Structure formats: C-alpha cells, structure tokens
Amino acid sequence: MSELIGFLIRHSKWFIFTFYVVISCMLLFKDDPYRQHVYITSAGRLASTAYKGANNVTSYFNLHHINEDLNRRNAQLQAEIESLREEIQDLHEMGFNDTLVPDSGVPHFEFIVAHVISNSIAHPYNYLTINKGTEDGVRPELGVIDQNGVVGIVSNTGPHSARVISLLNPHFRLSCKIKRSDYFGSLVWTGDSPTEASLEELPRHTVFKQGDTIVTSGYSAVFPAGLPVGVVLDEDTDKSSDFFTLRVGLFADFTRLGNVQIVINNHAEELRKLQAGEENDAKKNPFGQ
Numbered sequence: 001m002s003e004l005i006g007f008l009i010r011h012s013k014w015f016i017f018t019f020y021v022v023i024s025c026m027l028l029f030k031d032d033p034y035r036q037h038v039y040i041t042s043a044g045r046l047a048s049t050a051y052k053g054a055n056n057v058t059s060y061f062n063l064h065h066i067n068e069d070l071n072r073r074n075a076q077l078q079a080e081i082e083s084l085r086e087e088i089q090d091l092h093e094m095g096f097n098d099t100l101v102p103d104s105g106v107p108h109f110e111f112i113v114a115h116v117i118s119n120s121i122a123h124p125y126n127y128l129t130i131n132k133g134t135e136d137g138v139r140p141e142l143g144v145i146d147q148n149g150v151v152g153i154v155s156n157t158g159p160h161s162a163r164v165i166s167l168l169n170p171h172f173r174l175s176c177k178i179k180r181s182d183y184f185g186s187l188v189w190t191g192d193s194p195t196e197a198s199l200e201e202l203p204r205h206t207v208f209k210q211g212d213t214i215v216t217s218g219y220s221a222v223f224p225a226g227l228p229v230g231v232v233l234d235e236d237t238d239k240s241s242d243f244f245t246l247r248v249g250l251f252a253d254f255t256r257l258g259n260v261q262i263v264i265n266n267h268a269e270e271l272r273k274l275q276a277g278e279e280n281d282a283k284k285n286p287f288g289q
Contacts, residue, residue, distance in 0.1 A: 109224050112137055112262040114144075117161070121194040121254045126166040128152065130260060133160045143222040143263035149251035150174060150229050151260055153222060162262075168194055168254055175220055176229050176248075179213040181206065187214070187229060187248065194254045197230065199246040206244075208232055214248050221268035 114132040132138045134157050144151045144164050153172060156163040165172045168189045176199055177184035183206040189197045199214060212232040218225025230248040 108265065108267055110264040110266065112264065114138075114162075114260050114262055116257045116260060119254065119257050120166070121168055124191060125171060126168040126254075127155075128164045128166055128257065130162050130164060130262075131160065132262065133158045133162050135159050137264065138162045138262055141222060141268075143265075144260050145223075145227060145263060146252055146257060146260045148228070148253060150216065150223065150227055151252050151254075151257065154262065166254065167197065167250065167252065174223075174229070175217040176214050177217040178202075178206065178208050178232070179215045179226075181208060181212075183207070184217045184219070185243075185246075195250055196233070197248050197250055199232075199248050201243050202246060204242050204244060208235075208246065210234060214246075221265050223263060224265070 112132055114130040114136075117129050117131050119128040120126045128151070130138075130144070138154060138157050140154050140157060142154045144153060150167055152164040152166045152169070154162050155165045167174065167187075170189055170191065172189070174187040175184060176187045183202055185199045185202040187197050187199050210232055214229045214232065216223040216225055216227040216229060228251050230250045233247040233249050235244055235246050
C-alpha cells in the first residue's frame, strides 16, 4: 500500500494535469454545438482508425485458416473436375458401346491437401517433404500436384510426414502427351534448370508447335489424364533419329512450393492387377501365340 501511495505522490503533477485537461475539454465542448460536432467527428475518425487497425491484425492471423479452407475447396473442385472428365468420356463412348458399366459410387480420384515443409531444387536428385503421412491416408506411389501442375510422387511415408521424389529428379519419369495432338513420350529432368524438363521418345512424325501444352497421358495408375505439366519451348537439333526430344517449360514453380495435393486413385489396385496379369501372360507366351 505504501508503494502505491508513493507512486501517486511521485506522479501527482501528471494526474492533476490530466484532471484539469479533462475538465477543460468538458467545459469547452459543453455549450458549443460546433465544437461538439468537431469533437464527435474527430473521435469517430480516431475510433474508425483504431477499429481498422485491429481488424487488419485479426485478419492477418486468420489468413492461415482462410488459406487452409481455400486449399480444401480447391481439392474438392479438382476431384469434381476429374469426375466430370470421366462422365464426358463415358458419354462419348455411349455412341460406340451400348453396354454401360454401372457406377460403383466411389470417386475415381480423391485429393489430400498438404503443406511442403522442406524442398530442394539445386541438387542432382531433388526431394521434398510434406506434412501428411500414413495417418492421413498418404502412402507410397501417390502423385503430388499443386495449383499449377505436377510436382512429384510419394516415395516414403511416416505417420505424420512423407518424402516426395520431385519432378526435378532424373529417377522420376512421367508419361506425358502433347495436348492438341495426343502424341506421348516420357518427361524427365535433365538437371539444367528447375524451370525446364525434356519430353523424350516422341515419334519423328509428331505434330507440334511452340507454345503447345504438355499434359499427363493417364497411362499410369498415379496421375489422371490431362493434368497440366508445362509448355513446349522448342525441339532438339538431332534430325537423324526416329525419335526426338522437346524442351518443356514447367508450370509448377519449384522455387515457391507451398501447398500441394496428394492424388489418390481409388482404381489403382485394379489397374495394377490387370497390368501384372498382362505381364505374366507375356512371359508365358512371349510371341503372343
């Protein structure tokens, strides 16, 4: 108590000064409507500025939650797009096949939103780590994309994180095609630049032009067909081979990876069993007889 009294005594001049200022303001604005108007307007402006500042601070801290919600919605939209693509394909096939396969009710593709927690782009073999693992439904051999294009494929998983082989890794080869002509080849990173890759093994008669879009071919159980990958920059100069290579500018910006989506193909196991059966048949009858 003595400390409080001592504090009041030491700062008594300031308390008295503040008291007189308040009384003076009350007397100044009490009987003058114009001054009252100026006071109310100024106070309103000050309060408005304070509210705006507080709102900006609150909005900043809410950005994380807003971003997570947008990513979830983006994943849902991506799944709906893939579902619509399949329905359109089914409608095209109806003109050639009267027997329709009944819908199982299970979506072909689903997407899990994840965040990149580490990433490399300058090594000969690059990887990235995401903050989702087996407890979130992530498993090896699942594709990874972002809002711009293909990013990589899951290689190893833990309970709460996973390692992804980046597209900037020569061990990762991706089946791609030229969107407007459907000629396909293998996309591989040559190590020259994090913004470019090479589309190899294209037939010499492939029709293309600079600026054509490169998309996934859909010839695997990892990625759906038609996902954007990059754009044609130019071709190689070797004209003697029956195949040639295209330089491709990648859509995904690996220097700024943040949020990604893991692609779950619910029909992958069925496709793998069919492919394994075909391989076994080929081994038994190597000449197709």
